Amino acid sequence: MLGVGVVGAGRMGAMHARNVAKKVPDARLVAVADTSEEAAKRLAAECGAANVFTDYLRLVENREVQAVVIATPTALKPQIVKFACEAGKHVFCEEPVATTLQDAQQVVKSTQRSPAKFQVGYQRRFDPLHLEVKGALDSGDLGSVVMLRSNTRDPLPNPAQWPDLKASGGIFFDTCTHDYDVVRWLCGSEVSRVEAEGAPRSQPDQHTAITNLYLANGVVAQVDASRMSSYGYDVRVEVLGTKGAVFTSPARPGGVRLLKGPQEAPRAYSWYEDRFEEAYLLEMRSFVECALKDQEPRAAALDGKAAVEVAAAARKSMLEGKAVNLPL
Numbered sequence: 001m002l003g004v005g006v007v008g009a010g011r012m013g014a015m016h017a018r019n020v021a022k023k024v025p026d027a028r029l030v031a032v033a034d035t036s037e038e039a040a041k042r043l044a045a046e047c048g049a050a051n052v053f054t055d056y057l058r059l060v061e062n063r064e065v066q067a068v069v070i071a072t073p074t075a076l077k078p079q080i081v082k083f084a085c086e087a088g089k090h091v092f093c094e095e096p097v098a099t100t101l102q103d104a105q106q107v108v109k110s111t112q113r114s115p116a117k118f119q120v121g122y123q124r125r126f127d128p129l130h131l132e133v134k135g136a137l138d139s140g141d142l143g144s145v146v147m148l149r150s151n152t153r154d155p156l157p158n159p160a161q162w163p164d165l166k167a168s169g170g171i172f173f174d175t176c177t178h179d180y181d182v183v184r185w186l187c188g189s190e191v192s193r194v195e196a197e198g199a200p201r202s203q204p205d206q207h208t209a210i211t212n213l214y215l216a217n218g219v220v221a222q223v224d225a226s227r228m229s230s231y232g233y234d235v236r237v238e239v240l241g242t243k244g245a246v247f248t249s250p251a252r253p254g255g256v257r258l259l260k261g262p263q264e265a266p267r268a269y270s271w272y273e274d275r276f277e278e279a280y281l282l283e284m285r286s287f288v289e290c291a292l293k294d295q296e297p298r299a300a301a302l303d304g305k306a307a308v309e310v311a312a313a314a315r316k317s318m319l320e321g322k323a324v325n326l327p328l
C-alpha cells in the first residue's frame with residue numbers, strides 16, 4: 001500500500017486525490033497541502049486524508065507520505081520536485097514539468113539523483129483511444145508514418161480559468177506540450193526543428209497556436225491548440241501512413257475512425273475531466289504500480305523535459321518569426 005500526498009487542491013489535485021482515495025486499490029491518500037487551508041481541508045475531508053498542510057514541505061517530510069502528487073501552478077513544480085526527490089519520495093508531477101527549459105533540466109537532475117520513481121502527467125499515453133492509434137501504428141497496418149497531427153481545443157475561455165502566463169508558461173507550455181508529447185511518443189523520434197505561430201501575437205499569451213514540427217526520422221507533424229472552441233473540448237490525433245490513415249473522433253462515444261468509415265454526428269466533450277476520465281485513473285494506477293513494483297513509468301522526466309524544450313523552441317519561433325532548431 002502506497003501512502004500518497006497531494007500538493008495543490010485545485011481542479012487537477014482534487015481529481016487525482018479522489019482517484020487515489022477511491023479508485024486505486026494499492027494506494028491511500030494520507031495528506032493534502034494547499035496554500036489555501038480551506039481548500040486543503042475540504043479535499044482532505046472528502047477523501048479521508050488525515051493530514052492537512054499549508055506548507056508543502058511539511059507534506060513532503062511526512063513519514064506516511066511515500067509518494068507526492070504535484071498539481072500546483074507549473075512555475076512552482078521544479079522546486080517541489082527537488083524537495084520530494086531529496087526526501088526520497090516517488091513523484092507524480094502534472095504536466096508541464098516547468099515553464100523554462102532550464103527548470104525542466106533541473107527537474108531531470110533532481111529525479112536522476114533519486115532512486116524513487118518519477119512520472120509526468122501526460123495522460124494521453126494511457127488514453128484508450130490514443131493507445132489504439134499507437135497499436136495501429138505498431139502493428140504495421142498503416143505502413144510507415146508520413147505525417148501526424150494533434151490538436152487540443154479548450155472551450156471558450158472563462159476568465160477565472162485562463163491560466164496566468166507567469167505561472168503556466170502560456171499556451172505553448174500548458175496546452176501544446178500534451179500534443180508535442182503525443183508526437184514524440186507516436187513517432188518514436190525527437191523533434192529537430194519547429195516553426196510556430198500564435199494569435200494574437202501582440203498579447204503576452206496567445207489563445208491560439210500552431211506548431212509545425214520536423215522530426216529526426218523525417219516525419220512532419222502539426223500541432224494546433226486554441227482556447228476558443230465554441231463546441232466544447234476537442235482533442236484529436238491523426239496519423240497518415242504509407243498504407244492508410246487513422247484518427248480519433250472528437251465525439252463520444254469515442255472511437256478510432258478509419259478514413260473510409262462513416263462519421264457520427266459530433267457530441268462534444270465538455271472538458272478534459274470527461275474526455276480523459278479513464279486515462280487519468282489509468283495513469284495514477286500505473287504510477288502506483290511502478291512505485292510499488294520498481295518499474296519504470298511510461299512518461300518519464302526526460303519526456304517532460306523534451307516537451308518543454310519543444311515548447312520553448314515554439315515560443316521562440318513565434319516571437320522571432322523564424323524556424324528554430326533543436327536541441328536548444
Ligand SMILES: NC(=O)c1ccc[n+]([C@@H]2O[C@H](COP(=O)([O-])OP(=O)(O)OC[C@H]3O[C@@H](n4cnc5c(N)ncnc54)[C@H](O)[C@@H]3O)[C@@H](O)[C@H]2O)c1
Nearest residue numbers: 008009010011012013033034035071072073074094095096
Ligand atoms: N493533465 C491535464 O490534462 C491537465 C489539465 C489541467 C491542468 N493541468 C496541470 O495541473 C496543474 C494544476 O492545474 P489546476 O487546473 O488544478 O489549477 P488550480 O488553479 O485549480 O489548482 C492549483 C492549486 O494549487 C494551489 N497552490 C498554489 N501555490 C501553492 C503552494 N505553494 N503550495 C501548495 N498549493 C499551492 C492553489 O491554491 C490551487 O488550489 C497545472 O500545472 C496544470 O498545467 C493538467
